Amino acid sequence: MLNYGLDLSDIRRDVALTYLVAEGNELDALLSAQLDWTKPTPAVGWTIAHQIAHLAAADANALTALRTPEAFDLVLKQTEAAGNQAADLDAAAGAAQPRSDLLAQWRSGRTELAAALRTMPLDHAFPWFGSEINATLMVPLRLMETWVHGQDIRDTLGVRPRPTQRLRPIAALGYAGRGLSFYAAELPLPTEPFRVELDAPDNHTWAWGPKDAPQRIHGSALDFCLRVTQRRTLSETDLTAVGDHAQTWLENARVFL
Missing domain, CATH: 3.30.1050 (Nonspecific Lipid-transfer Protein; Chain A)
Known part of the structure; x- marks a missing residue:
């Protein structure tokens, strides 16, 4: 089990999920006011659209791992075949979509993932990149990734990071x-x-x-x-x-x- 030596015993799942949902909603609100998704972000070669496409793809992968673990084997094989370019290729494919389609995909995916993680037994293991994982670790990992790619977007737009309990x-x-x-x-x-x-x-x-x-x-x-x-x-x-x-x-x- 991939566990990073992590102890989140003081963070209840419902609280962590609330943080995850709030982080996504805050980023969504920022994007709704931003018309130009083609602006380059600090990640070389990635625009704002690439950042959102990456989050949407990661949420989709997590849902696949949760719901159909056997199908996640194909995700692993495709990722291995693409090597270091896997994330770039997925982000580029998503960024090529119309903005409205990409936004809808990200919104629905993160909502579905939060709902799935809310009802999954905490100790139920499912496959992930490199090892197995469970909901106890997946929730903060998705929170971290949403926050960090949101930070890339905030840096692009000149928005100062606002520290929160999240x-x-x-x-x-x-x-x-x-x-x-x-x-x-x-x-x-x-x-x-x-x-x-x-x-x-x-x-x-x-x-x-x-x-x-x-x-x-x-x-x-x-x-x-x-x-x-x-x-x-x-x-x-x-x-x-x-x-x-x-x-x-x-x-x-x-x-x-």
Whole structure:
């Protein structure tokens, strides 16, 4: 089971799903006021339409994995055949559609996915890229991806990111993804524990890891999420590290390969 070492025991599924729906609705409202979907975004070669097409394709894949796991084998084979170009090809195909069709596809897909995840048993495993997954992990993963591609669109439009409580599951994924960060950098995962303390939007502190951990990271929840999703360089954030391993983590931070 792919679990990232993730502990979301303090986030109920209904709350996380509410965050996912709200994130999609907020992005939808922004897009409804934006007429030109051909504007290039920070992702090289991707316009606003590409970003939405990618989200729509990912939601469709998740629905296939949930409803017809045997059919998801074909998705995996097609993705493997396309290699590093898989996401670009899917995004380009979706972006070529009329804007109204793409928007309708994204809206219906994310609504169907939220409904399916709401009723699925939390421990029911279904296939995903690289391993199996369950609803406990899929909800924050879809939230993270909706937020991060929405951030690309906000950056394109010059809209400042607005921190909300919806960042908490994304930050939890960031903490859990520390192993990916060292793996991608071809470095061994340190055995010392890490402590992450983040300034939350409601002026509270979100924290993960032992209080006495020698490796420590501190900063705003927004900047941590922007960093682990690789939407900001370390120098563009307010994040600070205590310990060489904590610094190395921030320099290579990611939640996906």
